[in-house]
Amino acid sequence: MQVIKDISGMQAISDARTNGIRIGFVPTMGALHTGHLELMKRSVAECDYTVVSIFVNPAQFGKNEDLSRYPRDLDKDLELMRPLGVDYVFFPTEEMMYPDGYKTWVELSEISDVLCGASRPGHFRGVATVVLKLVNIVRPDFMYMGEKDFQQVVVLETMLRDLNLKTQIVRCPIVRDENGLALSSRNEYLSKDEYIRALGLNRSIKITRDMAKTGERSVLAICSLISQHLLECNARIDYVKIVDSNSLTEQVEVNDQSRLLLAVWIGKTRLIDNARVLLDN
């Protein structure tokens, strides 16, 4: 496993590939958890070589967000990756990625401004821009991403398709801990009490699926009950939505394409979770 700290070094490796070699890529902000490691394992299993990037991207954090306190521990991250068969770790600096005079940004209309984009203005602009840069540097065939950041996956799939890039996103299922909490680097911020309250997210998914299984199709009815449950967990709700999983537009009635998307604040920590509503599809 080789750590590469400069862009031209990473590009030299991409340039040296021969036709037919499949490059797998896992972009991360470090603070790795089992969810990240599962993405890497799958890439290693499916591709000829695997690149993992670690870059806490300032462009996707808002002014009052947690950029400065976001967990960073390269040595621990490398230790976790070492047994997995990852070939290259790309670890650039902010100055390399956004040098003086940097001016270019990728914007996606409609799907960037709703849901997480509504409460985090500019977030998906930052995500889309950095991923486009990383894709241009690494030139992967497959990019492995977790469905926990569901909107992110939809935004990036749209960007890659619109810009005629050949990189394909491989969507990987959410990894949860033994109590059902979706793994996130931000879970580190939670106190014990907050952790217990955060379990309301996964319970909300179960409640939604149970309602749907018994025939409930009204998005309003489901979201009202879920909101009530989350408030009882002492969560501050950012949004509780059921949307079409392709267009991210809000639905009135549940159908095969319905996805429940949740975002809440537990204390000072913002957490998200999501799930398909109807299971037998």
Next chain:
Amino acid sequence: MQVIKDISGMQAISDARTNGIRIGFVPTMGALHTGHLELMKRSVAECDYTVVSIFVNPAQFGKNEDLSRYPRDLDKDLELMRPLGVDYVFFPTEEMMYPDGYKTWVELSEISDVLCGASRPGHFRGVATVVLKLVNIVRPDFMYMGEKDFQQVVVLETMLRDLNLKTQIVRCPIVRDENGLALSSRNEYLSKDEYIRALGLNRSIKITRDMAKTGERSVLAICSLISQHLLECNARIDYVKIVDSNSLTEQVEVNDQSRLLLAVWIGKTRLIDNARVLLDN
């Protein structure tokens, strides 16, 4: 010379290249003139194969601009190209480039909103986006562009650098007709009287250089005189500026980096021209 009308056909050709093969690319909107042909000749001379795209990009035209009357004549364009040694002509449709649900746009801060970007809001967003798409489809090593669209060249160089693309722009000098008018597909719109008035643009460059040669360094003094000259030609001035040729910021005093940029309306036709101010650099 092969005409390719679909994106995947063009991508198959880019994919089939082997290492070390240099691809030259000339993006155009058709209505070819000698300026375009010079770009193609240079690409053919310097690269292993040359791709020319012809696409009248709706995204770079404003609502009240000349998209519908922009000259289109594929057969004539192909005839002009045939003797030059161009290998591939990429000729996609609007529906292929911007299919239903298209959402992704490239924006550049600062340099897109001044000069032509100030009078044509969204223009450089459209230019940057379509060129990024074309670059991703053709994957050229070198992209040949005329300095007539000086701001466009600066915007696209910035985009390619910021997004870590390896395509390099080869800047080619402005080609002028026997009376000094910079070649442009829009010159077709000019009546005889308007053509004569349009020659004021090139005369403005000569006046500027003469003033600079005799020691004048005040941008205000030069631009005042040039504006007066253009008004005497019955041109409606969009802008008369002397800017730093890298940052496009306006200067107060002429120096080695000074570039005169002109945009005027002659009747209903918008024309631009530009030149380095100090010649002996």
